[in-house]
Amino acid sequence: MGNWNVFKKKGFAALLAAFMIVTWQGPAPASAAEVNAEIPKVIEKTTPSVVAIIGKPSYDADKALEKNRFNLAHGTGVIVASDGVIVTNAHVVKDMKNIVVVTSDGTTYNGHATNVDEESDLALVKIEATGLSPATFASSSDIHVGETVAAIGTPISFALRNSVTVGIVSGLDRSVSSQYQLIQTDAAINPGNSGGALINMKGEVIGINTMKYADFGVENLGFAIPVDTVQYVLKHFQLYGKVKRPYLGLELEESWEAVVGLPSSTGLRVAYVDPDSPAAAAGIEQDDLVVSIGPSKVKTLVDYNEAIKKYLPDEKVDVSIQSGGSVVTKSVTLGEALHTETKWTQQADGEDLDADRGKTKIGDSHFGWSMKYPAGLVKGRQSEDGDSVNFADAKGEFSLSIQVETESDELSPPALLAKLTGGGEDEYDYDDYGTPSTILERQYVKRGEAPFAKIVGRSGDDGYIQTRGYLHEGKLYTVQLFVSKDAYNNNFKQNSFNDLLDSFKLAFNAKDESLRDISVYSDENTTYTNEYGLSFDLPSTWQRAGYTGGSTFFSDDCSQMLQVEVTSASSGDTLAAWVQREREQFEAQYVPEYRKVEKPEELTLAGVPALKVAFAASLGNKWKAGYSLFFMKDKYKYEVQLNYPQEEADADLQELLQTLVSTIDVDKNSMDPELGFIQDLDELMDPDRTVTYKNAKYKYALQIPEIWTSSKSYDNKDQARQSFLFTGGYMTIDADNQASYEEAVKDADDEQKKSQENDSEYRYTGSETTILGGLKAKKYEINYVTSKIPYQETVYIFNQNQITYTATLRMDEAVSTEANEARLAKAFASFRLLEASK
Structure with a gap:
């Protein structure tokens, strides 16, 4: 609950953004620290206690990256117990799977994270080993500014494990983007040094490297977690299995x-x-x-x-x-303090770093294609349904894309060739990526049961493109290879590229264990997570409405809608009081016979008490129903509302609701770290508060309820018509500086009579009256039902200052509560004329 360690340095946002976790950091300047004769002896003593850590990152945002055999993360660790206990940074292993630890002598061990504390950025990794060399920790009182120190770690590449840089302690008790004080050093700390040792010239660890500052013109500004904080966290891990704060x-x-x-x-x-x-x-x-x-x-x-x-x-x-x-x-x-427990799971592919070990072919089971899978082929971006996917060579010599789209099998060979080139001429010059600027080869290849169209051409001065198009069972499979100029001119490599293209087949053998399936197509539920840590499942056919910031979702036919609202819980607020306010607000919008609200039902969501409220409302035609799920967690209020036509309240809807209830969760670690207090506007809103509207051209002003919305007429740029809208009704003011009062009344009489003649159900009365302190006016009162929605409408026509005004006050019967009627009447009664400007 109490977020005592969350702090936004608004004025220094750009500065602090430059402090980066070093596993993500780009290249940095090398240290210029002088090496003395004692350092090699110190390093020889200490380096057996430093290990390299490598694993596969886990990103919920892009599962495709997890499957990339070349998408690896690495960092460094320090041995703290001879039986294989290693301390490192939390950010190194928090999202790392299939952890492998390599000691200084090159021995490899499988490891797993046992404890993670993100607030201190420290974690423990355990390997099954004995006889290791644990590090010796210095006393915090023995650390001094200016003393020589060395950083040992795995910078930039895993091949550079146990690299050493030397510098001095530049400062103590530093506070940058950390919860605790840090040691500042000018020993070069580069990507991958995270979790490594910062040692003194006695070979003692004085800190665990954690971050560096990187910016143009800034050199050798790194930071380490001091030994007293490290020992504090390790002691808590040993005693409690976590840091008890x-x-x-x-x-x-x-x-x-x-x-x-x-x-x-x-x-x-x-x-x-x-x-x-x-x-x-x-x-x-x-x-x-x-x-x-x-x-x-x-x-x-x-x-x-x-x-x-x-x-x-x-x-x-x-x-x-x-x-x-x-x-x-x-x-x-x-x-x-309560903190979300971090859980670790191995990948389903097993504990190997290379999840594709043994896979020599790759393909898509849904779209039915496969091809060879060389070790250097890296899968990149893939579309949501898998109908397009990109590959690249690990050495950067070529890239490959495969796209599947609907196309008639009746397309003739010349038409297919023309489609692949965009026409039929010998030379083309397109701006689209992947389109050749010059055609070198074009032919239709009759090869077995899978003939294909083939286009080879230059891609500017960068390289060459070969495109192959296959028609099969109502689909066009386009395979496109881009090759760099140097690689294309190498005959040996060109043969390997053609071999890869020739291996493409319009078949997928599910029984072939050497074939990796990259299909992402699914008709199951999709999990959504927002910036407030809230996650839930919806059917894969539902769509997120981007224009609402991702807070609204629609079913495929748009008949059902899900809305999510997150606000902060004010001091002293309770779940019951919040739900009661929402209920009262809903009931205030409709008269009783046009609304239904069930008694709140208790349940549990995201591990905390929650309330489910069923409701329905109608304006007189169709009933719109819904369920609102309310719960409060970690200072925030979460409302998830499902809306649907009442006639669709069937078993499928209940299954959808059950899916929501069973999958709703809140992960504090998924919250945007910059979130602050988000005011619930309903707590501040006064439905009777008014704002002033002035129409200078037509010389009038009104006091309009703040909860109404205004709509300017797009047909009249001079705003001769101004509408003020609310649920189930509106007030419209039309101003005309051309027509006289008598002309406006005659037109209105004719229109009312015509409406009654056309529909016997249309009822109106017309009368002469005075309004607004004595103004002569014509008044019409209408009662009618349109589209099964009964409503009452009052129209006033009056003239002042050579301007004829027509005020229309309309309200559906469903919302004709005393409060709504009073607000509408008060809004019209506030009409006042403005003095003409001199």
């Missing part, structure tokens, strides 16, 4: 000085207090300043985290608070 229940903000890196003169402002938290029980309130935790002064979030880590849950701590002009000390019994 105390919980106050505060969200804190730093001062401006602290944000920009200046010494701060104030404490940390309390931005939020979690209800029922230890801090709330102790009487700490929003806008108080936290001055100290126990004996430790705190002026930054890093200060706070360093101070609070000295305590365990259930211990008491004195918290000094500045409230108003005085400082008071409050005794707080600490709770325990």
Whole structure:
């Protein structure tokens, strides 16, 4: 709950963005540190304690990348126990599968992550080994600015494991993008050094390398987690299996000085207090300043985290608070911070780094094709349904694409050749990628049961393209190979390229164990995850509505809709109170006979209590029904609403609802780290609050309820017609500076009479009246049913300042509540004329 360690440095966003986890970092300048005679002896003593770690990354966003045998992640680790316990960075192994550890002597072990703590960026990896050389840790009091240090790790490439760079300790107690203090060093730390050792000249580990700063013109600015934090985390791993962090229940903000890196003169402002938290029980309130935790002064979030880590849950701590002009000390019994457990699973392909070991062919079972699978072939981008896929050579000599589209088998050979080239001329010059600028060869090849059209051409000055087109069972399979100029002119390589193309077959043998299936086509459910960590499953036929920011989803026929809304929970709010407000708001929109709301049903969603509310409403024709699922978790309120036509309330709908209920989850690790407080606008909205609308050209003004929406007439740029809309009704003001009052009334009389003549159900009355403080007006009152929707309409025609106004007030019977009628009447009564500008 209490997010005490989340902090947004808004003014320094661009600066902090440059601090990157080193496994992701690009090349950096080499260290210029002087090497002395003692360093080789120190490295020889320490390097057996440093290991290289490699594995397959796991990205939920692109499962295709997981299958890429060349898509590997690597980092470094430090042995802390002779039986194979290794400390590394959390970011190295958090999303890593099929972990392999290589010791300094080249021995390889399969490993698995046993503990991960993302807040400290530390983790443990275990391998089955004995007799290893554990590292020796220095005392934190023995670390000094200016002393010579060396970084040992696996930079850039796994082939460079146990590389050494040398520098000095550039600074201590640094706070950059970390929860705790860091050591700054100018020893070169490059991608892959993450999790490696920073050692002193006694061969002792003083820190675990974690990040570097990379920017143009910036050299040798790296950071390591100091030994005291490492030992703190390792001790908790040993005793509890996790880091047991105390919980106050505060969200804190730093001062401006602290944000920009200046010494701060104030404490940390309390931005939020979690209800029922230890801090709330102790009487700490929003806008108080936290001055100290126990004996430790705190002026930054890093200060706070360093101070609070000295305590365990259930211990008491004195918290000094500045409230108003005085400082008071409050005794707080600490709770325990809850964190999502990280789970690790091996890939279904097994524990090998190369998930494609033994696979010599590749293909798509759904689209029915296969071909050879050379070791250097890397699968790249693949379409959502798998009808197109790209491959590349690991050495960059060629790329290959396969595309499947619907096409008639009756297409003749010349027509197929023309389709592949875009016409039939000898030379083409297209801008599209993959289209030859000059045709060198074009022919229809009659080869066995799979004849194909073949086009070979130059691709500008870059290389050559060969395109082959196969027609088969109503589909066109286009295979296109791009070859670099140097590779194309090598006869040996050209033969291998042709061999690869010749291996393409319009068949897929599911029993062939050497054939890898890359089909991604599925008619099963699709899992969606948003930036608030919320995930759920929907049928694969549903579509996300991009124009609403991904918060709305539609079924294939658009009859059913799912809407997701996430807002922050205000202090003291409860699930029951929130649902009651939503219910009252819904009931206020419709009269009772046009709405239905069931009693909330208790259930569990994402591991927390939730409420399900069934509802339905109609304007008089079709009933629209739905279910709203409400729950609160980690300071946020989640509402998932499923809407559907009431007549579709069948077994399939219940199955869809059950899928939602069983798959809804919230993963805190999937939340956007920059999320802050998101106000629920319904909590602030006053349905009777009005805003002023002025029409300067037609000289009138109105007070319009803020919850209504306005719609300018697109047919009249001068806004002679202005409409104000609400659910089930509207008010429209038409202004005409050409027609007289008498002409407008005559036209309205004729129109009303004609409507009644055309439909005997159409009823209206017309009368003379005075309005708005004495203005003469013609009034029409209409009652009618259109498309089975009954409504009442009142029309006023009046003239002032040579302008004739027609005001139309319409409301469907379904929404004719006292409140709605009062708002509509009040809005019209607010009509006032503006004085002509002089």
